[in-house]
Amino acid sequence: MKSLQTEVIEEGEVEPIRPLPWYPNNLAWHSNFSRMQLRKNQTLERFHKFLKLENEIGNITRQEAVSMVPPLFLDVQPDHFVLDMCAAPGSKTFQLLEIIHQSTNPGALPNGMVIANDLDVQRCNLLIHQTKRMCTANLIVTNHEAQHFPGCRANKNFSSASDKGIESESNMGQLLFDRVLCDVPCSGDGTLRKAPDIWRKWNVGLGNGLHSLQVQIAMRGISLLKVGGRIVYSTCSMNPVENEAVVAEILRKCEGSVELVDVSNEVPQLIHRPGLRKWKVRDKGIWLASHKHVRKFRRIGIVPSMFPSGSSHMDATDIEPKHGNVTDVNSDEGLQQVEDVLTSADDLEEEVSDLPLERCMRLVPHDQNSGAFFIAVLQKVSPLPVVQEKHINPEEKMLPRNDDPPKKLQNQDTEEVNGMEVDLADGTDEKDPEGSLEANSIDNEDGAAVEPDPLTCEKVDSEETEVPVNTETKSERTGGKRKLQIQGKWKGIDPVIFFNDETIINSIKTFYGIDDSFQLSGQLVSRNGDTNRVKRIYYVSKSVKDALDLNFRVGQQLKITSVGLKMFERQTSREGNSAPCSFRISSEGLPVILPYITKQILYASLVDFKHLLQYKTIKFADFVDAEFGEKASKLMMGCCVIVLSKGGEALSNPIQIDASTIAIGCWKGRASLSVMVTAIDCQELLERLLMRLEIEKGDLVQENALGTDEVQEEMNDNGKEEPESLEVAVNT
Numbered sequence: 001m002k003s004l005q006t007e008v009i010e011e012g013e014v015e016p017i018r019p020l021p022w023y024p025n026n027l028a029w030h031s032n033f034s035r036m037q038l039r040k041n042q043t044l045e046r047f048h049k050f051l052k053l054e055n056e057i058g059n060i061t062r063q064e065a066v067s068m069v070p071p072l073f074l075d076v077q078p079d080h081f082v083l084d085m086c087a088a089p090g091s092k093t094f095q096l097l098e099i100i101h102q103s104t105n106p107g108a109l110p111n112g113m114v115i116a117n118d119l120d121v122q123r124c125n126l127l128i129h130q131t132k133r134m135c136t137a138n139l140i141v142t143n144h145e146a147q148h149f150p151g152c153r154a155n156k157n158f159s160s161a162s163d164k165g166i167e168s169e170s171n172m173g174q175l176l177f178d179r180v181l182c183d184v185p186c187s188g189d190g191t192l193r194k195a196p197d198i199w200r201k202w203n204v205g206l207g208n209g210l211h212s213l214q215v216q217i218a219m220r221g222i223s224l225l226k227v228g229g230r231i232v233y234s235t236c237s238m239n240p241v242e243n244e245a246v247v248a249e250i251l252r253k254c255e256g257s258v259e260l261v262d263v264s265n266e267v268p269q270l271i272h273r274p275g276l277r278k279w280k281v282r283d284k285g286i287w288l289a290s291h292k293h294v295r296k297f298r299r300i301g302i303v304p305s306m307f308p309s310g311s312s313h314m315d316a317t318d319i320e321p322k323h324g325n326v327t328d329v330n331s332d333e334g335l336q337q338v339e340d341v342l343t344s345a346d347d348l349e350e351e352v353s354d355l356p357l358e359r360c361m362r363l364v365p366h367d368q369n370s371g372a373f374f375i376a377v378l379q380k381v382s383p384l385p386v387v388q389e390k391h392i393n394p395e396e397k398m399l400p401r402n403d404d405p406p407k408k409l410q411n412q413d414t415e416e417v418n419g420m421e422v423d424l425a426d427g428t429d430e431k432d433p434e435g436s437l438e439a440n441s442i443d444n445e446d447g448a449a450v451e452p453d454p455l456t457c458e459k460v461d462s463e464e465t466e467v468p469v470n471t472e473t474k475s476e477r478t479g480g481k482r483k484l485q486i487q488g489k490w491k492g493i494d495p496v497i498f499f500n501d502e503t504i505i506n507s508i509k510t511f512y513g514i515d516d517s518f519q520l521s522g523q524l525v526s527r528n529g530d531t532n533r534v535k536r537i538y539y540v541s542k543s544v545k546d547a548l549d550l551n552f553r554v555g556q557q558l559k560i561t562s563v564g565l566k567m568f569e570r571q572t573s574r575e576g577n578s579a580p581c582s583f584r585i586s587s588e589g590l591p592v593i594l595p596y597i598t599k600q601i602l603y604a605s606l607v608d609f610k611h612l613l614q615y616k617t618i619k620f621a622d623f624v625d626a627e628f629g630e631k632a633s634k635l636m637m638g639c640c641v642i643v644l645s646k647g648g649e650a651l652s653n654p655i656q657i658d659a660s661t662i663a664i665g666c667w668k669g670r671a672s673l674s675v676m677v678t679a680i681d682c683q684e685l686l687e688r689l690l691m692r693l694e695i696e697k698g699d700l701v702q703e704n705a706l707g708t709d710e711v712q713e714e715m716n717d718n719g720k721e722e723p724e725s726l727e728v729a730v731n732t
């Protein structure tokens with residue numbers, strides 16, 4: 001930290017890097033550096049090294065500080081089912097996963113899970129790429145319009161999982177969530193500081209045009225929330241039409257089923273302001289204090305719920321400009337005329353909401369040198385009232401409400417339908433500056449091509465694809481006036497299939513001696529029904545398995561773009577084919593399965609481990625520790641795991657695993673051992689080893705130890721990252 005602070009001062013920054021006072025456990029730090037500066041002086045890399053020095057192995061993400069607040073208010077527990085409705089590029093999903101995983105021991109998986117959804121396929125892929133760093137088996141990524149997120153309610157009309165040969169132990173009848181994050185698309189004016197471009201693009205129509213969609217998304221979130229559960233509604237906008245007006249409309253629609261929670265003391269030191277209870281709406285250059293002031297021809301776009309009272313005023317005299325002429329409000333002259341008629345905002349009588357909107361939280365840029373954010377925390381206290389209006393015509397919305405007392409749902413299992421159609425009558429483009437900016441701001445991925453993942457929607461692997469999937473989207477099907485789905489390169493997703501081939505599973509279990517306490521059966525998925533051609537097998541947590549089971553029972557309503565942790569990959573090299581087990585352990589899955597492996601696993605001394613990382617392939621006879629070389633030569637041909645022994649000495653079994661254990665996948669060939677780790681991972685591991693040495697010896701690394709610079713040079717000289725004999729087997 002001293003080195004970082006000095007560096008900051010050298011760069012002429014007044015404020016050195018410092019922890020954010022309101023973020024728990026010093027896990028978030030504030031830096032005034034721009035992304036370019038951060039890159040130039042490699043601050044993140046240096047920070048990462050600092051963490052490694054402390055033996056904290058983790059990830060670093062650069063993110064707007066206040067955008068990290070909403071997950072804090074969700075109060076997520078490791079056993080929670082969490083829905084992140086508008087999740088891409090995934091910075092909040094990442095936080096949620098971290099919270100869910102935070103107290104789990106190596107090899108243990110939390111009981112909860114996160115479903116991260118986004119409408120935009122390309123942004124979904126960004127999210128998948130991001131969350132890969134978490135190596136989680138507790139995540140499902142879906143691609144739906146959040147306002148139409150499927151309820152997955154099982155009923156007798158759907159063929160059961162057992163009809164399809166799937167054993168279902170789960171009694172989940174519907175996909176309901178303990179926590180819902182509703183970080184909706186918004187006009188993004190809260191990000192003006194970091195994205196000055198918005199000054200030029202912003203107009204009042206952006207917020208007005210998104211209001212109804214925001215209400216619909218939030219209502220869908222509430223309908224998918226368990227009674228007792230929490231939902232956080234957030235935007236990076238300062239506009240009350242996208243904020244308090246949405247919250248007020250939710251409260252009205254829910255008729256007491258949700259309560260606005262006062263969370264002002266939950267995150268001490270976060271400077272915030274109360275939500276507004278009065279505001280005016282701006283439309284086409286005019287301030288409107290009440291819906292009754294909305295001109296008739298604007299009522300499709302400017303709806304009653306945008307105003308504090310939420311009341312419609314159908315009986316009010318339609319306001320038309322004086323002089324008897326129809327005014328073109330889109331022309332400057334027309335606007336001026338209308339402004340003349342409708343007096344200035346200050347003269348209009350203001351409506352005041354009777355709802356406790358002050359419990360909402362406004363974070364403003366000038367309070368703590370941040371972006372602006374709006375957060376409302378709601379708790380579901382009872383089932384939602386049945387909403388009769390399945391399809392609301394924008395015109396009909398202006399009719400007075402039905403005052404009949406609401407019928408409460410008798411059974412939470414009943415799907416709560418709030419079937420509102422997307423009403424973006426303003427024709428405003430959905431702008432999402434925060435999201436798109438955040439997408440760029442996660443530095444580790446900047447400029448990085450998003451790798452196509454076998455279980456993602458980016459690319460259909462023709463070899464493994466058999467069943468064409470209907471990828472038509474709801475909005476396309478309904479032929480709505482606006483196509484919301486941004487499909488990009490969408491080519492379809494392969495179905496997710498449980499991998500239940502007992503012969504293959506048993507061969508893997510036997511080869512690696514996987515302890516019975518590690519549940520493989522039922523928790524493996526692939527995307528190819530032909531088990532002989534399956535290339536990759538993914539592991540899912542029990543919670544995800546239950547959700548997938550349910551999804552099968554309801555006729556695969558969820559459009560899953562990614563699920564599971566890549567655990568096993570088929571060997572394709574010639575040597576691989578002659579190995580007794582045709583699947584190797586992927587480096588992503590290794591940390592989870594490591595504590596359960598009893599065969600094909602060896603401890604290596606520090607020096608031999610280091611040599612493996614440096615030279616990639618070592619003949620058995622060339623290991624410094626001859627006993628290790630001997631043991632390695634006796635392993636079965638194929639994939640094996642080499643664990644760095646504690647203290648650097650050669651040890652024998654049993655292998656003890658803890659959070660600081662370093663292990664790599666290797667290939668045991670006829671005469672040598674070769675690493676199956678990418679060059680980048682090798683480099684990183686080497687750095688960690690050097691740090692460890694420094695700590696353990698309390699001094700600099702021994703003179704004869706090869707420094708990382710030398711290793712880097714050596715890698716460059718070789719120009720190759722994999723040993724020649726193992727081109728295909730190396731995990732990339």
Ligand SMILES: C[S@@+](CC[C@H](N)C(=O)[O-])C[C@H]1O[C@@H](n2cnc3c(N)ncnc32)[C@H](O)[C@@H]1O
Pocket residue numbers: 067085086087088089090091092093117118119120123144145146147183184185186430432434435436438484
């Ligand atoms: C504010 S951004 C979300 C940022 C994200 N929560 C994060 O922390 O990284 C809003 C997201 O909503 C998505 N979106 C827009 N309309 C949507 C809809 N109808 N349903 C679901 N997602 C939508 C956008 O693609 C965008 O990724």
